[in-house]
Amino acid sequence: xxxxxxxxxxxxxxxxxxxxxLERLVLWGAVPDGLLMLTxxxxxxxxxxxxxxxxxxxGVLLDxxxxxxxxxxxxxxxxxxxVGLYPVEDRHSLLHRPGEAAxxxxxxxxxxxxxxxxxxxxxxxxxxxxxxxxLWLGGAVYTALVVWxxxxxxxxxxGT
Amino acid sequence: MATLWHFWGRLRDYxxxxxxxxxxxxxxxxxxxxxxRLLRLLALSAxxxxxxxxxxxxxxxxxxxxxxxxxxxxxxxxxxxxKLRTAEVxxxxxxxxxxxxxxxxxxxPAVPVRLVxxxxxxxxxxxxxxxxxxxxxxxxxxxxxxEGLVGKVLVAGSRYSLVQGYLNTDWRxxxxxxxxxxxGIVRWDGKSPNRLLLEYVPxxxxxxxxxxxxxxxxxxxxxxxxxxxxxxAVRVDPGKPFSYVELEPAVNWWxxxxxxxxxxxxxxxxxxxxxxxxxx
Numbered sequence: 001x002x003x004x005x006x007x008x009x010x011x012x013x014x015x016x017x018x019x020x021x022l023e024r025l026v027l028w029g030a031v032p033d034g035l036l037m038l039t040x041x042x043x044x045x046x047x048x049x050x051x052x053x054x055x056x057x058x059g060v061l062l063d064x065x066x067x068x069x070x071x072x073x074x075x076x077x078x079x080x081x082x083v084g085l086y087p088v089e090d091r092h093s094l095l096h097r098p099g100e101a102a103x104x105x106x107x108x109x110x111x112x113x114x115x116x117x118x119x120x121x122x123x124x125x126x127x128x129x130x131x132x133x134x135l136w137l138g139g140a141v142y143t144a145l146v147v148w149x150x151x152x153x154x155x156x157x158x159g160t
Numbered sequence: 161m162a163t164l165w166h167f168w169g170r171l172r173d174y175x176x177x178x179x180x181x182x183x184x185x186x187x188x189x190x191x192x193x194x195x196x197r198l199l200r201l202l203a204l205s206a207x208x209x210x211x212x213x214x215x216x217x218x219x220x221x222x223x224x225x226x227x228x229x230x231x232x233x234x235x236x237x238x239x240x241x242x243k244l245r246t247a248e249v250x251x252x253x254x255x256x257x258x259x260x261x262x263x264x265x266x267x268x269p270a271v272p273v274r275l276v277x278x279x280x281x282x283x284x285x286x287x288x289x290x291x292x293x294x295x296x297x298x299x300x301x302x303x304x305x306x307e308g309l310v311g312k313v314l315v316a317g318s319r320y321s322l323v324q325g326y327l328n329t330d331w332r333x334x335x336x337x338x339x340x341x342x343x344g345i346v347r348w349d350g351k352s353p354n355r356l357l358l359e360y361v362p363x364x365x366x367x368x369x370x371x372x373x374x375x376x377x378x379x380x381x382x383x384x385x386x387x388x389x390x391x392x393a394v395r396v397d398p399g400k401p402f403s404y405v406e407l408e409p410a411v412n413w414w415x416x417x418x419x420x421x422x423x424x425x426x427x428x429x430x431x432x433x434x435x436x437x438x439x440x
Contacts, residue, residue, distance in 0.1 A: 019207060020214045049173050056180045063187075064203035069196055070188025077180045081173070119188070 007042065007054060014038045015061045023065065025146070029130070030139035032146035033109060035062050035072075039080045040108035048084030055080025075115040083108055098151035106144035113140050250417075267383065270420035271295050273303075276320060278416065283350045284330060285413075287323040291421065292316050300381065302422045308387035308410025309333070309375060310419050321421070326388075327353055327413050335388055336376040340365050343376050346388050346407065353413060356389055358405035365403065367394045373407055380426040380434065 018034045025032055035058035043051025058080075059073030066072070113136045120126060168175075190196060271291055279285035291297055293316050303310040303323050311325035324331055327348055335346040335358060344361040358373055371391040377384025389407035396403050 016210075019210060049176070052173065052177055052180065056184075059184070065207050067200055067204060069191050069200065070184045070186070074181055074184035074188065077177065077184060081177050 007050075010038060011035075011054070011057055011061065015058075015065075018062065019065050022146070027142055028134045028138060030134055030142045032143045033062075033112070033139070035059075036076060036079065036109060036112050037105055037143065037147055039076050040083050040104065043080045043084035044086075044088050044104070046084070047087045048081045051080035051084030052077055053080070071116065071119055074119065075112050078115055079108060079112040082111060098148050101151045102144045102148035105147035106140050109140035109143040110137070113137075268422045268424045269296075270304075270422055271297060272418065272420055273297075273321075274418050275416060278325075278413070279327075280353075280414070283328070285325060285327040286314070287311065287325050287416075289313075289321040289323060289419070289421065290319075292319045292321050294318050295421075296423055297321050297421050298423075298425075302382050302386065302424055303419050304386055304422055305411050305416070305419050307412075308389070309382070310411050310416065312381055313421060325413065326356060326409055326411075333382060333388065334376045334379040335373045336384070337361065337365070337367065337391075338372040338374055340367065340371070343378060344373075344405070346373065354408060355392070356407040356409055358391070358407055359402065361403050361405055363396045363401060363403050367391055367403060367405060369393065380431060383422070383424050 014034045014037075022032045022034050039051060039055040039058050042054040055076035055078070056073055059071075059076035062072040062076070063069045117131055117136045120131065121128075187196065273289040273291045273295075276288040276290050278287045287303070287310070289297075289303070297313055297316045299313050299316050301313045303312060303325070309326065311323045311328070311331065313321050314324045315322040326333075326346075329348060329350045331348060333346050334343065336343050337358075342361055342365045344358045346356050346358050348356055361367065369391050373388045373391065375382040375384055375386040375388060387410040389409045391405060392408040393406040394403055395405075
């Protein structure tokens with residue numbers, strides 16, 4: 001119960017960070033996805049169940065921000081679940097190196113963006129080159145880069 | 161029962177996943193539906209309010225930069241305004257020229273010139289024009305504007321000309337009171353730049369303030385009919401044969417920026433005859 005309260009606080013904090021800062025860092029249409037990073041972090045530490053629920057709530061928050069109801073819920077729930085299928089054994093050593101954090105962020109974002117791109121392609125006609133170049137791959141790289149820069153200044157403590 | 165419970169334990173996460181994904185898909189498919197309208201409205205209001213609050217805080221940090229930008233903009237606009245004001249003055253002047261009667265310009269070809277420099281404070285004030293012999297300008301040619309007479313060319317270089325204007329104590333012009341058809345001589349006494357004197361007009365001639373004075377054409381220097389000025393004051397001193405007549409120059413020396421040189425040449429036979437008549 002205490003852990004879930006912590007998750008809710010984290011979701012609120014990262015949600016605010018996403019809304020007030022990250023959503024403004026638009027680069028060729030791509031935006032770093034802080035809520036996805038939280039989802040992946042929880043999923044890697046706690047497994048598929050918690051990853052799935054955190055992904056779902058994070059998706060609700062992001063859908064509310066972007067008025068894209070259902071899209072982020074779907075992609076983040078699925079990403080949280082899939083990333084949570086391979087939890088790390090030593091959860092306390094997780095993400096203590098910026099390089100590793102960036103690689104994990106990139107792979108998670110790439111997985112998430114794949115689902116998102118499929119949904120987008122099913123829903124509306126879009127320029128495929130732009131979708132793949134800027135939003136699918138570029139978005140993942142951008143998110144990983146922001147994570148890497150973030151981890152240069154702050155690393156989660158072992159007790160978290 | 162135990163089997164069912166075991167089955168649920170194994171599939172619980174998958175079933176939850178399916179449920180959450182299903183819920184997401186329903187929302188995705190019913191996105192435009194009425195059911196979601198209130199939810200979307202609430203979410204948009206909340207996020208917009210938060211973004212607005214943040215924007216207000218962030219705007220404080222942008223004030224210095226904004227201030228700097230506005231200062232630069234202000235400077236740029238001031239410069240532009242000054243340019244426009246100058247352009248407006250020029251336009252009004254040129255518009256006046258356009259509407260001016262062009263009988264003079266029809267009679268003699270006119271060379272448009274710009275003033276390169278002008279004296280303002282001396283007794284022999286002169287003008288330098290932006291055209292010379294290469295444009296067909298010769299010494300002695302009159303310089304005019306559509307408002308009236310400016311002076312005559314003294315020296316013509318290849319690209320510049322020197323003009324003796326009316327604000328020069330050596331300048332004289334044979335003039336004619338238009339209404340009375342009485343001739344006199346106009347000169348500048350070197351005192352006030354806004355005053356010329358019309359001399360040698362007999363006291364018996366009735367002159368009124370506002371009467372026009374033009375070039376008479378009696379001398380070889382200027383063609384007839386160019387406005388020199390208008391009578392500003394008249395005085396008859398007892399015992400003197402001529403009236404004291406003050407004129408207001410037709411052309412404002414201070415605002416003069418451009419003019420025309422009339423390619424006027426006196427009739428050659430008259431040029432040949434006049435010196436003979438003056439021989440003692």
